[in-house]
Amino acid sequence: MDIQEYTIKVLIIGDPTVGKTSVVQRYTRNFFSHRYKTTIGVDFDLKVLQWSETEMLKLHLWDIAGQEFHTKLTRVYYKSASACVILFDVTKQQTFKNSLLWKQDLDENVTLSDGHPVPCILFANKCDLPSWAVSKEEVNEFIRKNGFIGWLETSAKENKNITEGMRLLVEKVMDKGDVMSPVQSQGSNINLSHPPLQAHPSPKCC
Numbered sequence: 001m002d003i004q005e006y007t008i009k010v011l012i013i014g015d016p017t018v019g020k021t022s023v024v025q026r027y028t029r030n031f032f033s034h035r036y037k038t039t040i041g042v043d044f045d046l047k048v049l050q051w052s053e054t055e056m057l058k059l060h061l062w063d064i065a066g067q068e069f070h071t072k073l074t075r076v077y078y079k080s081a082s083a084c085v086i087l088f089d090v091t092k093q094q095t096f097k098n099s100l101l102w103k104q105d106l107d108e109n110v111t112l113s114d115g116h117p118v119p120c121i122l123f124a125n126k127c128d129l130p131s132w133a134v135s136k137e138e139v140n141e142f143i144r145k146n147g148f149i150g151w152l153e154t155s156a157k158e159n160k161n162i163t164e165g166m167r168l169l170v171e172k173v174m175d176k177g178d179v180m181s182p183v184q185s186q187g188s189n190i191n192l193s194h195p196p197l198q199a200h201p202s203p204k205c206c
Contacts, residue, residue: 005056008173009080013102014087015095016066019125022156024063027166032156042077078110083173084120093133103146119149119172121165127153
């Protein structure tokens with residue numbers, strides 16, 4: 001049976017220290033480190049998913065440094081993206097407020113081939129920490145107003161909801177069919193037999 005491969009470019013963006021690299025490492029290698037290492041420019045990682053008996057997905061994860069927002073290089077990094085994760089730190093209210101700036105920058109600089117915004121999910125990261133600086137009601141209202149497909153409480157340390165959130169995001173991308181095949185010059189529309197996922201606005205992580 002022939003396996004068709006597809007490539008999805010996923011942006012991982014948000015302020016410095018919100019845990020972008022930790023989330024990527026947990027998702028791709030099931031690894032977590034307490035040591036903080038600042039991302040310079042952009043880091044890359046790969047996650048391969050067997051989506052169906054005949055479909056293989058290669059997720060190219062672009063972990064973009066939070067400082068890059070101020071350099072105006074984001075439009076270069078965003079090119080050809082099919083999906084996005086924006087993260088904020090639940091203990092730092094300003095990182096939540098800045099999520100709107102990241103979303104606006106994303107929407108201004110990249111769209112899907114049909115002109116629609118890139119599917120974007122919000123991760124309320126570090127949910128294992130006890131002191132939240134923002135309420136869940138605020139987050140619900142925020143995603144409703146700003147075009148996110150949903151949000152999840154996530155923790156790279158505890159490995160909470162990261163795989164689930166990425167699966168929800170990829171499901172949305174595959175539904176839109178805005179992916180690339182290495183043997184085709186343009187994106188292909190794909191009809192999936194998978195049942196649609198339910199987007200829960202606030203699944204518990206801890």
